[in-house]
Amino acid sequence: MAILQVIGVQKDFSGLQVLTGVDFEVGEKERFSVIGPNGAGKTTLFNIISGKFRPSAGQVVFDGRDISSLPAYTRARLGMARSFQITNIFQRLSALDNVLAGVRSRAGLRHNLLRRPHHDRDLMKRSEQILERVGLADQRHTPAQELAYGQQRALEMGVTLSLEPKLVLLDEPTAGMSRQETEEAISMIRRVTKETACVIIEHDMNVVFSLADRISVLHYGVMLACGTPEEIRADQRVKDAYLGEEEE
Amino acid sequence: MASQNAVLHRVGLALALALLLVMPWLLGSYQLRLFTEAVIFSLYAVSYNMLLGYAGLLSFGHAMFFGWGAFSFAVALNHFPGIPLFGAVALAMASTTVMGLVVGVLLLRVKGTPFALLTLAFNALVFAIGIKWHSVTGGDDGLSIACPPLNLGFTALNVSHGANLYFFTLVIVGAAIAFAWYFTRTAMGQSVLLIRENEERMRFLGYNTNVSRLILFVLSGALAGLAGSFYAILNSFVSLDAVSIEMTTKVLLMTFIGGTGQFLGPVVGAFFFTYVQNYLSDLTDNWPLIMGALFIGMVLWVPGGLAGLAAKLSGGRKQGDQDGTLAGME
Amino acid sequence: MGEAAVFFLHGLAYAGLLFLVSSGLTLVFGMMNVLNFAHASFYMLGAYFAYSILYLTGNFWLALIISPIILLVIGAFVERFLLRKVHVHGHVHELLLTFGLAYIIQEAVKLIWGTTPQAMPLAGFLADTVNFFGVVYPVYRLFIFCLSALLGLGMALVLFKTRIGIIVRAAVDDSPMVDALGINVPMVFMGVFAVGAALSGFAGVAAGPLLSVFPGMAGSILVDAFVVIVMGGMGSLGGAVLASFIIGELQSFGVLLFPDFSLALIYMLMALVLVLKPEGLFGEKQ
Ligand SMILES: Nc1ncnc2c1ncn2[C@@H]1O[C@H](COP(=O)(O)OP(=O)(O)O)[C@@H](O)[C@H]1O
Ligand SMILES: [Mg+2]
Numbered sequence: 029m030a031i032l033q034v035i036g037v038q039k040d041f042s043g044l045q046v047l048t049g050v051d052f053e054v055g056e057k058e059r060f061s062v063i064g065p066n067g068a069g070k071t072t073l074f075n076i077i078s079g080k081f082r083p084s085a086g087q088v089v090f091d092g093r094d095i096s097s098l099p100a101y102t103r104a105r106l107g108m109a110r111s112f113q114i115t116n117i118f119q120r121l122s123a124l125d126n127v128l129a130g131v132r133s134r135a136g137l138r139h140n141l142l143r144r145p146h147h148d149r150d151l152m153k154r155s156e157q158i159l160e161r162v163g164l165a166d167q168r169h170t171p172a173q174e175l176a177y178g179q180q181r182a183l184e185m186g187v188t189l190s191l192e193p194k195l196v197l198l199d200e201p202t203a204g205m206s207r208q209e210t211e212e213a214i215s216m217i218r219r220v221t222k223e224t225a226c227v228i229i230e231h232d233m234n235v236v237f238s239l240a241d242r243i244s245v246l247h248y249g250v251m252l253a254c255g256t257p258e259e260i261r262a263d264q265r266v267k268d269a270y271l272g273e274e275e276e
Numbered sequence: 277m278a279s280q281n282a283v284l285h286r287v288g289l290a291l292a293l294a295l296l297l298v299m300p301w302l303l304g305s306y307q308l309r310l311f312t313e314a315v316i317f318s319l320y321a322v323s324y325n326m327l328l329g330y331a332g333l334l335s336f337g338h339a340m341f342f343g344w345g346a347f348s349f350a351v352a353l354n355h356f357p358g359i360p361l362f363g364a365v366a367l368a369m370a371s372t373t374v375m376g377l378v379v380g381v382l383l384l385r386v387k388g389t390p391f392a393l394l395t396l397a398f399n400a401l402v403f404a405i406g407i408k409w410h411s412v413t414g415g416d417d418g419l420s421i422a423c424p425p426l427n428l429g430f431t432a433l434n435v436s437h438g439a440n441l442y443f444f445t446l447v448i449v450g451a452a453i454a455f456a457w458y459f460t461r462t463a464m465g466q467s468v469l470l471i472r473e474n475e476e477r478m479r480f481l482g483y484n485t486n487v488s489r490l491i492l493f494v495l496s497g498a499l500a501g502l503a504g505s506f507y508a509i510l511n512s513f514v515s516l517d518a519v520s521i522e523m524t525t526k527v528l529l530m531t532f533i534g535g536t537g538q539f540l541g542p543v544v545g546a547f548f549f550t551y552v553q554n555y556l557s558d559l560t561d562n563w564p565l566i567m568g569a570l571f572i573g574m575v576l577w578v579p580g581g582l583a584g585l586a587a588k589l590s591g592g593r594k595q596g597d598q599d600g601t602l603a604g605m606e
Numbered sequence: 607m608g609e610a611a612v613f614f615l616h617g618l619a620y621a622g623l624l625f626l627v628s629s630g631l632t633l634v635f636g637m638m639n640v641l642n643f644a645h646a647s648f649y650m651l652g653a654y655f656a657y658s659i660l661y662l663t664g665n666f667w668l669a670l671i672i673s674p675i676i677l678l679v680i681g682a683f684v685e686r687f688l689l690r691k692v693h694v695h696g697h698v699h700e701l702l703l704t705f706g707l708a709y710i711i712q713e714a715v716k717l718i719w720g721t722t723p724q725a726m727p728l729a730g731f732l733a734d735t736v737n738f739f740g741v742v743y744p745v746y747r748l749f750i751f752c753l754s755a756l757l758g759l760g761m762a763l764v765l766f767k768t769r770i771g772i773i774v775r776a777a778v779d780d781s782p783m784v785d786a787l788g789i790n791v792p793m794v795f796m797g798v799f800a801v802g803a804a805l806s807g808f809a810g811v812a813a814g815p816l817l818s819v820f821p822g823m824a825g826s827i828l829v830d831a832f833v834v835i836v837m838g839g840m841g842s843l844g845g846a847v848l849a850s851f852i853i854g855e856l857q858s859f860g861v862l863l864f865p866d867f868s869l870a871l872i873y874m875l876m877a878l879v880l881v882l883k884p885e886g887l888f889g890e891k892q
Contacts, residue, residue: 078480099479099484100479101483101484102482104480105482110480116476116477130482132463133483137463138463138467139463139467141464143462143463144458144463146461187481191481191482328698332698334698336705382881385881386881389635389701390836392701393880394881396832398873398877400869400873401874401877404869404870408870525709532702562713562716562717564709568710571706572706575692575706576692576703579699
């Protein structure tokens with residue numbers, strides 16, 4: 029069964045049509061990717077799936093449940109976590125505190141007036157594990173703002189994973205990275221999304237072809253094509269609309 | 277090194293506690309009363325800093341809680357003869373909590389400057405209710421109260437003045453301050469800090485940030501209400517002064533002069549303000565001018581307040597310190 | 607009918623004052639995002655300076671000119687040396703600074719001029735009455751209204767017809783154009799702040815003979831000015847005109863209809879607008 033279904037989603041911002049009917053499904057444990065040039069509406073699509081915006085039309089179904097009108101925090105509690113294209117972490121907090129925020133949310137420790145998360149061995153251990161998974165174990169006490177760019181991107185991923193979600197939404201996880209950093213990021217993504225479903229936004233084709241089980245191409249708000257990497261590579265419309273542009 | 281620091285901390289804490297316990301034997305009755313007042317205002321300022329220092333919410337209406345607590349306490353005593361002291365205090369806190377909930381739901385719909393303005397407006401409304409609802413609040417005349425003795429089972433203590441009042445205040449108000457400190461380390465307290473740092477991310481991590489803010493607002497109000505009831509006990513009287521804009525200004529000055537960046541800042545500020553006001557008002561009627569100038573000076577040159585200054589001088593603790601508050605405000 | 611007309615005219619005069627105060631307040635907010643708690647203190651200072659000038663020279667016109675000029679200088683000073691300094695510490699500090707300034711000015715005024723209300727006697731034609739459509743009415747209130755209308759028109763002309771005005775409006779609307787044009791933005795901020803202070807001081811001078819001069823005058827108009835800019839939409843000059851008119855009339859008739867509750871009513875109105883329509887009744891939505 030599909031974990032995520034996007035059905036006929038449209039979005040316009042005061043007249044400007046950014047998404048015009050987007051449909052796709054993501055299976056459990058599937059790595060799905062949305063590609064498209066800058067301005068295609070990919071981030072907007074994530075904002076709609078994750079609950080920052082309401083769609084102008086259409087539905088988002090998560091785990092068999094229509095979540096189109098639920099607030100972002102409820103969607104997060106249902107097991108959906110997103111990362112941000114522009115790093116969006118707690119800058120003045122340590123790396124550990126950054127992931128602890130998600131870890132304790134997952135454990136339901138959000139508004140508790142008596143328990144202290146820093147004194148909870150289990151939570152702390154899980155936070156450490158998350159940091160290890162994204163390769164930041166040695167930086168646990170470093171304030172996020174003092175981390176190198178690549179490490180901040182890793183922490184961005186760590187904060188997302190700290191919810192231990194069923195579905196991970198990654199918005200250009202390799203944005204701004206050097207080639208080597210990108211390689212490392214790809215292998216990390218492959219590792220950490222082994223047991224979950226995952227949607228990755230990218231405009232870098234190479235990243236996607238090596239990662240995704242299936243790819244869909246978004247072009248100015250329209251889904252051009254959807255299929256396996258081989259099918260997408262062979263698709264004439266995609267070549268015309270997207271690959272051609274890139275190579276020019 | 278860290279453990280040495282911890283030992284030092286503990287020794288300091290023990291010394292401070294011992295000093296607090298022997299205060300009645302060190303101070304004359306006038307001085308002891310002043311000290312008790314400073315303890316009460318400490319709670320008032322600490323509760324205010326939960327909004328300003330921790331959540332970055334600038335309120336111009338905190339006296340509505342302080343005054344509401346004071347009046348609720350007085351009204352409970354006057355309208356339910358025979359009510360035990362703790363009953364009246366509990367009722368006062370409960371009524372402030374309800375009030376905080378109602379006001380908070382309305383207020384927290386907006387942020388920033390509109391929020392500051394709304395708190396000002398609500399403070400004025402509560403003040404107007406105080407004036408107009410003469411039959412309950414006594415209007416401009418205020419309410420006198422006869423504080424019932426504190427029933428300890430084996431004996432009943434008169435806690436309305438002197439050393440008894442001091443110890444009663446120290447235990448209850450002190451416990452409330454200690455709770456406020458503990459609160460900053462709880463899940464809820466940490467959430468408030470994180471929300472101030474990055475509210476959007478918190479929402480995507482499953483936090484209903486509006487609920488967090490509401491809980492904080494109500495809690496902060498309830499603690500201010502508790503401070504208000506003790507203020508009523510201290511004076512054996514409640515006047516509209518307790519709910520006035522001046523009382524709001526007072527807590528603002530105390531908190532800011534003391535420092536919003538550290539938990540103890542407002543306590544420092546409350547003591548500083550109480551004593552300096554006491555000293556200056558003997559010398560000149562224009563002490564508010566001096567206090568105001570001091571405040572402006574702080575805003576301009578010492579945004580961390582006295583506590584921030586002390587921390588800086590004693591060896592530059594890093595910003596975003598152990599007390600959990602984040603230095604600097606947006 | 608005659609009585610209602612009198613109250614209506616009273617309301618107009620007060621609306622004029624209110625507009626002079628709130629226009630500066632709203633422009634400064636729109637531009638710098640600072641709600642200036644000390645803005646009404648400039649109004650009060652304007653009145654007190656005028657009172658002293660009148661006391662020394664006996665010439666009201668002199669007071670009407672000199673006092674706003676002093677406020678212009680004070681305003682420039684406050685922006686340049688105080689507000690700009692705390693800007694780096696963020697929004698809360700800016701608010702706190704203006705709040706502290708208002709507090710200090712209040713106390714300083716009490717120290718210098720005392721707490722008893724002072725009258726500013728008028729002479730010449732300003733002290734006369736006219737027969738206005740069958741109602742005998744003091745010239746001075748009409749004078750206030752005309753003066754504020756004139757100043758309002760002047761302001762509109764400057765804002766909409768001059769280069770400076772275009773820059774100011776762009777700054778209020780947060781247009782990136784301002785920076786792009788290579789304009790000295792801090793200079794514009796200081797200018798608008800100072801002119802706002804002067805206008806507020808001007809309103810204070812005008813208010814003196816009408817309402818007398820006393821240390822509480824800042825607080826009472828500040829609340830009304832807050833309500834005006836909240837209703838009018840923060841940063842909107844047109845909104846300020848409309849809202850000034852409404853609040854002016856409401857105060858005038860409110861005192862008549864609900865003498866005990868007028869202050870609470872004004873606050874309630876502000877709270878209602880803020881809760882239900884935070885962008886203001888007439889303000890353009892951001
Ligand atoms: N909040 C918004 N309001 C108005 N327009 C927006 C908003 N968010 C995005 N857009 C517009 O939608 C289009 C798609 O943006 P985006 O989803 O960020 O593209 P991508 O992530 O594919 O680069 C852009 O033209 C952008 O300007
Ligand atoms: Mg994008």
